[in-house]
Amino acid sequence: MSDQYRVCIVGCGRMGGTIDEEVKGSKHRSLPYSHAAGYTAYPQTTVVAAADVFEEKAQYVCSKWNIPKYYLDYREMIEKEKPEIISIATRPGNHAEITGFAAEHGVKGIYCDKPLCASMEEADTMYDVCVRHNVKFNLGTQRRFSPGYLKMREIIESGEIGDRRSVIAYSGGSALWGYTHAADMLLFLAGDSDVDYVQGDVDVDDNDFEDNRTESDPPIVMGYIQFRNGTRGISIPGSAYEFEVDCSDGIVRSLNNGLGFQLRKRHGQFNEILDTDFPDYEHKSGTVGCIADIVEAIDIDRETEGNIRLARISTEITLGIVDSQRQKGARVYIPMGNRSLYLGRW
Incomplete structure (x- = not known):
């Protein structure tokens, strides 16, 4: 166990250190939001250096967050600074x-900020190296570290509203840049179950699949996920990043991108599903929660809550839905065979 962990940041753009300026004053209570802000707020981490190929970005983030050194090459930074x-x-x-x-x-x-990567070949490589070296890994899908969503899952797992049947994501967006969040929350609210198969509808020209690499990060319109634990996952177009879990005796739902939560239970003379008070919870930053989870995992040698295995599963959900479109809407069984399918030009 260490009192202080040395941290290095690779990438000094929006999520690395500047997004806090955009969301300051937001009702979502997500601050600290950026990586640099999260480490600065957490008492057991000290950012000792940051790297970016654009010197002005590295200089700006280091100045903003009082980071003592910057590098233009992340390899040099890691070799010299020896971060944990x-x-x-x-x-x-x-x-x-x-x-x-x-x-x-x-x-x-x-x-690692989302998305994890752009192909399952890359995801497999990341999984293998993290397992081999016992690296405590979290993907930056911070809703799973945010107290309101944790309370949702607590209600579901307690059996308070019966058996979980389906999880619905009212969201969309490009596969890697946006749908990554939906896939992770579908997985999280389904109990982090393994997946049997996926199907989907993706807004992409079929000709774009000719070289097994899309030119863009294609928007996912709808998705279906059959989880191994029997839960059915569904994503449909939505505008507020809302998630709903339907159980045999009730429904729990996040509202307006986590600004509120709704709980409905079966009760009364006619067994109706009626509104019930959602339990109180403490508002905390998902970014800080993600960092705290990594530190504790290192301290006591346990697995993280957004670990590389789960990150690979949610990535395979996303890429599998795109591959379903490539196969004219066919079911794609997991593990998917087309592991070289690559999304975007990065």
Whole structure:
């Protein structure tokens, strides 16, 4: 156990250190939000350096968060600074490369911003290297570390509203950049179950699949996930990132991107599903929760809550839905065979 963990940040863009300026004053109570802000707020982490290929970005983030050193090459930074934890806040094209280098150079924990990567080949590489080196890994899908969503899952797992039947995501967006959040929450609210198969409808020109690599990050319109524990996952177009879990004796739902939560239970003379008070919970930053989870996992050598196995599953949900579109809407059984399918040009 360490009183202080040395941290290095790779990527000094929006999520690396500037998004807090955008969301300041938001009703979502998500601050601290960026990686740099989260580490600054958490008492057991100290950011010792940051790296970016654009010097002005590195300089700005280091100045804003009082980070003493910046580098233009993340490899040099890791070799010289010897951090216990790194953040990866770059675009997904080099996440596998950075993860491998960090794991092989003694890094104990990795906080990787979403999306995980752009193909299942890359996801497999990241999984293998993290398992081999016992790296405590979290993907930056912070809802699973946010107290309101944790309370949702607590209600479901307690059996208070009966047996879980389906999980619905009212959200959409591009596969990697947006749907990553939906896939992770569907997985989280389904109890982090393994997946049997997926199907989907994706807004992409079929000709874009000719070289097994799409030119863009295609929008997912609808998705279906058959979880191994029997839960059915469904995503449909929505505008507020809302998630609903339907159980045999009630329904629990997040509202307006987590601004509120709704609980309905079966009761009364006619067994109606009626509104019930959602339990109180403490509002905390999901970013800080993600960081705290990595630190505790290193301290006591346990698995993290958003670990590389779960990150690979949610990524395979997303890529499997896109591959379903490539196969004219066919079921894609997991593990999917087309592991070289690559989304976007990063």
